[in-house]
Amino acid sequence: MTTIERLAERLRDILGPRGVIDNPQDLRTYECDGLTGYRVTPALVVLPTSTHEVAEVVKACRDSKVPYVARGAGTGLSGGALPVEDGVVISLQRMRAILDVDPVDRQATVEPGVTNLAISRAAAPYNLYYAPDPSSQQVCTIGGNVAENSGGAHCLKYGFTTHHVLAVEVVLPDGTQATLGGYSPEVAGPDLRGLVIGSEGTLGIVTRVVVRLLRKPETVRTLLADFPSIEAAGNTVTDIIAAGIVPAAMEIMDRLAIEASEAAVGAGYTIGTPAALVVELDGPEDECAQLFDAVQELCRANSTTKIRVAADDTERAMIWTGRKAAFAAVGRISPNYFVQDGVVPRTRLAEALSRIGAMGAEAKLRVANVFHAGDGNLHPLVLYDESRGEHERAEELSKKIAELCVELGGSLSGEHGIGTDKACSMPVMFGEDDLATMDRLRRGFDPDGLCNPGKVLPTPRLCGEKPGPYRPHPLEAAGVIERL
């Protein structure tokens, strides 16, 4: 009997036959997350239904020295839920109960498989909502949001998952359970809850989440403004911030992104305009109206060519549909594409975009740009055609764009995470001592290295012996293996 067969037997004892998947065809469903370029078929997939079962599974894996990877909806874009070969995937899809919505304390307690949007739906009868709203909120799970410290379009004003999660119950890599954080943000000692949020599933498995809920704002005002250049749109954003206004969201799309979005959903963006800026304000009604006028004035001062103000919720939803559709929509104008997720200091946006443009021209590839303009989080979409052998060139360009962001004083990732995708780029952003310290932290939780190994930090296996800017493995250079 192999180690995996023995482990499978023990897992069936814990979870019953329906809780363990080991037939090759079904296992393939779990071979990748939203970053489909990386695929690994796991040895087993388990579907626990309680914290106790998760803990027993982790103990079994630990005893067998078999690595494991937690998985929510699998919508992540950095390969954070990529299975480990000969490892176990722990799917949290059967733990999807909303355990409590408390309108007095304005908190909800949920299991990790609950979707982001389901929390806001459950809170809606009390005029409350859960603020972080990643684009995938209809399907992505709160457990995945905790792993990635997810943001969304409104995080400029409202912050990220870490600002809205009060407590997490985790199964630690030693198989014990602990609640980190509490029902108040005031908790004695170091902030372990904050360490686990954004740790990409490498420090333990979250089995329960307490989130805080916010009162819905009295009013929301949204506009879509066209500009003669990306610079003019960017300057408007600078002026809005200089005026002391913190909009709920500010998004910019370029000509190519608009063209793609219009082809897909026809939300009424102006085809041919070099830049479109979406600004959304929310808050108490009279104050919001006052500031909304000021924003329009600033748009005009920066030579806007057209302002469309959402007259009602339907029109606002339409504007957002146009923005949120942009990713998938580039499929309409290109057979394949990569989504990038770098961050630059906001004041260097124009420089970043012009260099991305030049890099695209040099690589003979088109790049569409969609970005969260308030915080400098870029989502360049690198368009390519696999059938014309452009894949490698496109991947290289995408990687160079992320590393350019670091060079400009920013970050490899604003919200998608490092995962498998960018682990080998980490040495571009952090020094050896930084990474060694992060590894020290990781080992404090997971001394055996079984909890989602190979993610976040570069490993010799993944990146070559010496951590450093990515160099192809000798076998890869010789064409014996492929990076994917």
Place this chain on the structure above:
Amino acid sequence: MSSKGSEASHGVDTAQVARPRDLREARDVMVDAARAGHRVLLRGSGTAQTWGAPVREVDLVVDTTGLDQIIAYNPADMTVAVGAGIRLQDLQSKLDRQRVSLDAARVAEGATVGGLLATADGGPIRATYGTLRDLVIGVIVILADGTVARSGGHVIKNVAGYDLAKLFSGSLGAFGLVAEVVLRVHPLPETSGTLAIPCDAPTAFRLASELLASPLEPVAIEWHAGRLLARFEGTQLGVANRLGKAQDLVQASPGFASASVERLTENDESAAWDAVAADVRGTEGDTVLRAGTRPREFPALVTRLDELSRQHDVDVRVVSSLGIGVHTVRIHGGQADQHAAVVDTWRSGVVQGGGSVTMHRRIAGLDDLIPSWGPAPQALSVLRSLKDGFDPDGRLAPGRFAPWW
């Protein structure tokens, strides 16, 4: 710098003091201390040296107040990078119509940015902006062995790598030295105004719930000295309108005697919030605790404290951020045994209910009667394991978390 007398940590007064002026000097100090096997106390302005358990004997005090540079201020990016030893009030005065959104009581005493992170301290606007854990976007720390490590960066949105700042938030100097900090700043609001509502604790909680259920967006809702204080920030027009609407809402609340609701602005408003800060700080001879609980437990906690206050004949004042269940309890007057009885009983109740309690200040002699920390948290094994990884010889702030480790 450290205070003499009852509140001084044992042995700290006789230790050598190093005051590095830049990151390199700070690293050298930590490397030398590691080589010599010195036990080290990290200190900013020294406004929170009584937090947690008393530090046992140390050989070296590292005073961070020489690390007081503003390294980079980018108002258009809403970020500022500083040496961790800069006093927050000094930093605030250098920002252009922006602020670090933290109003902890100790700021007025000269608390440093690094100290405010290491204590995870916050004031009334914490309800909206959180503590420095929520505002720090990057750190450079120096570990016990002298390793200089960085996490985060200079951009307000960033998920690359583990966030070391979280480990240092609330660490009370036991995990390493915070050397540099990058902060997110917010626009300074045009104006503010506060509604003061005299009432008892259960009424305060009910009114706070109504205000929080309204779309009026109070930035802070605090219970203090028999009054509910609701603060609003924003534009002139917005604050005036919201104060008016909040007053209408309170006065329309059933069973509420409305005559004495006051709108505080300018000097009156500052005075009300200064009084809150004074009780949060306490004075020598007081015992001060900070607790976190479910928000809804507030009325019962106050009732319990009133009982204990009468039973043990001490004066007990409570400052509470009602929306988020953060309470500061000041025990004044009486002797150590009376304080010990109140702390022990009340703390057990809070911890049993899933809350937590940190001691900020103590009357002389309290440590002989009760431990500084209540029951250990569930994740103690992880905390110990991290402490072993970051400070294997236990040289940093020895005793600070006793009896947990």
